[in-house]
Amino acid sequence: MAAKLYATCTALLLLILAMLGFGGGGGFGAGRNRADFAYVNQSGINTLDPAAMTWMQDFRVALNIWEGLTQYDPKVGEAVPAAATMPEASSDGLVYTFTIREDARWSNGDPVLAGDFVRGWRRAIEPGTAGDYAFLLTEHIEGASAYFEWRLSAVEAELADHAQAMDARFAKVGIRAVDDRRLELRLTAPCSYLADLLALPVFLPIHESIERLRVSCSDADRSGKIMLTEQGLVAYDPQWTKPDYREKGYQGLVTNGAYRIEDWQFKRRLRMVVNPYHRDVGRIECDTVDMVVYRNLNAAIMAYEAGDLDFLPDTAVSYTHELVRLGRVGERTDFVNPPVFGTYYYIFNCSAATYNDRVNPFTDARVRKAFALAIDRKLLVEQVLGRGDPPTHCLIPKGSIPGYTSPEGLNYAPDEARRLLADAGYPGGVGLPVIDLLYNTGFDHGKVCDVLGNMWARELGVVVSLRGKEVKTFAEDRKNGNFMIARAGWYGDYADPTTFLDVFAGDSGNNGGGYTSDAYDALLGRARVTADVRARFRILAEAEAMLVREDLPLIPLHQYTQLLAISPRVRGIVANDRLRFSFSQVHRPSASKDSQ
Amino acid sequence: MIERVLRRAGWGVATLAGVYVVTFVMVIVVPGNPFASGDRTMPPEVVRAMEARYHMDNTWLYFWEYLGGAVRLDFGPSFQYRDWTCTQIIGEALPVSVALGLLAILIAVMVGVPIGVLSAVRRNSWFDGATLAMVLLGISLPTFVTGSFLLILFALSLQILPIGGWGSLSHLPLPAITLSLPFMAYIVRLTRVSMLDALGGDFVRTALAKGLPRRRVVWDHALRVAFLPVLSYIGPAAAQAMTGSFVVEKVFNVPGLGQHFVDSALNLDRGLILGTVLIYAAILIVFNLLVDVVYVLADPRSRSVAL
DSSP states (O other), rough: HHHHHHHHHHHHHHHHHHHHHHHTSTTTTTTOOOSEOOOOOOEOSSOTTTOOOOOOOHHHHHEEEEEEEEEEETTTEEEEEOEEOOHHHOOOEEEEEEOOOOOOTTTTTTTTHHHHHHHHHHHHHHHTTTOTTTHHHHHHHHTTTHHHHHHHHHHSSOOOHHHHHHHHTTSSEEESSSSSSSSEBBSSOOOOHHHHHHHSGGGGGOOGGGGEEEEHHHHHHHOOOOOOOOSSSOOOOGGGGTTHHHHHHHOSSOOSSSOOOOOEEETOOOOOOOEESSGGGGOOOSSEEEEOOSSSHHHHHHHHHHOOEEESSSSTTTTHHHHHHHHTTTTTEEEOOOOEEEEEEEOOOOOSSSEETTEGGGGHHHHHHHHTTTTOHHIIIIIIIIIIIBBBBSSOOOOOOOOOOOOOOOOHHHHHHHHHHHHHTOGGTTTOOOEEEEEEEETTTHHHHHHHHHHHHHHHHHOOOEEEEEEHHHHHHTTTOSSSSSEEEEESSSTTHHHGGGGGSTTOOTTTTTTOOOHHHHHHHHHOOOOOHHHHHHHHHHHHHHIIIIIIIOOOOOOOOOOEEEEEOOBOOOOOOOOOGGGGGOOOOSSSTOOO | OHHHHHHHHHHHHHHHHHHHHHHHHHHHHHSSTTOOOOOOOOOHHHHHHHHTTTTTHHHHHHHHHHHHHHHHHOOOOOOTTSSSSSSHHHHHHHHHHHHHHHHHHHHHHHHHHHHHHHHTTTSSSSSHHHHHHHHHHHHHOOHHHHHHHHHIIIIIIIISSSSSSSSSGGGSSSHHHHHHHHHHHHHHHHHHHOOOOTTSSSHHHHHHHHTHEEEEEEEIIIIIHHHHHHHHHHHHHHHHHHSSSSSHHHHHHOOOOOOHHHHHHOOOOTHHHHHHHHHHHHHHHHHHHHHHHHHHOOOOOOOOEEE
């Protein structure tokens, strides 16, 4: 009996191992060789479609496998010309003509054409392929907004006319390939930060082979012209981002950056190899780059310590503050904690007259101001968080935009806070309803909420009830104004104050607190038509002062920092506030392949 | 026999259908919008169009469409990971979880059964006491503790096995052993108890009286009977090891199905939630069915009893 049992078990064991060995186990046996450079990513890639992507980890891969007209250079700290030479603007600052570099190549050897950029940008404003960043095009490029609106109506209405008129309508958008190498761009207003803007993924070119994977409704196949789905969307087979996808003659993803994707295993590993046709190929030291997914950052840190990983772009663990300390005292110089281009803040529900059948006190700016004045940020940042996040009283991270100076915000002033609260009709907090504080669970958000609640209870005598929710329902609640005070945060996208200030514009979809101010919107409008950069920055500083000194739709708390671990074995990963990293700049002084 | 198996299989299909309906209802009523991503908001027209494309505006249509697809193992697009279909995601992860779970159960049986037999034979000896203590530890220590301990010992201190990941044979031992420990502990206990029972049986006395060597009586005659409860435990245990390895997968960075089971719920990724739940349910049902069949083959007594 025992012998039989063992024979059966051993046979099964061998069977499993054999299955794994012969590739039955989902890529078992592949990827044993370590890449020249390996970095970690906690949650996997959400999408590699540049038009749709929102997440930093997706940006990071996209900006290494594609190349825009410009590209953010971490070493220089700003955007530099990439696939095109930097153009001169027309005298009114509205028209730019870019010339694509003659040696710009796709990873299959095709030359990069002006039309590839038009294709990429058009996808970015097509409902169906457009994503969260479409607003960058609709806001800045002439006619893009009109086209987008017109196309949105297609989603709801008659499709036949639409399909016929699409190209004609698109011709009115200020993006045009003059010829194969020249790309003309017409703006809605002068834009001093254009180079920085164009370095974002939404402005990347797309290779023409994607057109093979266009999805259309059955009518389209007959006429050959209509390109819409039944819902009026322009859509592509979502598999187009795969390097090994071969349908309808598609040859896999073609990109024009320093790298191309060789292999992509879902939430496991993404391997990039150098693009042999890229003009810098001779200077690139890391021929292979692995993005390895570790859901558990503790395991990632162990793998980093063991030399399996060279770079951790995000090290948010429960003992981050301890790692920060080790980095600060010089015990572990490989841990660096740069402040980044983002601010952590709380927003008030400024619009709802009532909340839970009680009067919402936060429609009154004096109450908001009182709550803001009662916060001791130094205590919060140093005693509670301890990660070295710089406390802030304004929305835009200080010194992050060259030439722009943020106004002084409101400091901790509990006496002034109590006086304002009394002025508003709530002396000592009497008469205020229970304050509903909404946050998303995870990280240190609950801790921060606890501390803020205590500060308000102590200084203002109010009763605070904390409501922690899982992130999706939190987002839904915040969007629907189902809160009194809610956690929020914002990362800027390009080097201009509007990347933060636009959030609080009356027509902004991201303005969760429902703050509206004609005066504020007027300032933003004035800035939009002001060509002189310094005058424009003065107007924008005035707008920011309105937010953080007078109206207080938000309480800025601290600037974000991000702990990076950069192995001493590699050079060329430069900590920067945008968290953009060019793997083509990495070099390994010791070419030996480590302990592997 | 065949008729019984078919009847059980029919019940399995009915159970699966029930699981589908319940999960579907829960997925629909749960609050939150699956298309909400990050801090920014999409134009409402596009949200409506996306809902139309995924048939989210018509719950009945979605119900039948998804069911029709699921029967053909096509679980539709993932709402969260637009570049992938749920079938691709599950297809990459399922073999990993199945292999890991089966390995763990095999280890648990191959180690647990002999230990259980020995501790029954040497009842109340130091060996029995030590075994009972270990079993208690094995059952009560969560796998993230034992896993981390093994990781620190073998990967960080001794550096003889990799930290984690999946892709070569050296990645297998630590997660498989960690996952096997609670099952092993249970099997030891189960074997010990039923072995004690069997050793007191008349047939054992008879065999010994007839002069058979004690070794043969224990390992052949007694174990044949004593193994039956273990056998009926193996089915659900194997299913549980394959489907419940989430924590072990996380500790050892194993790209199994467990992470998608949890993440899809957090992401409100409807297609993936339904897909993983259906696959898990199917595994449970199939393994229970398998054990029933094997049980009948192994134990002649049960052949006369209706399944």
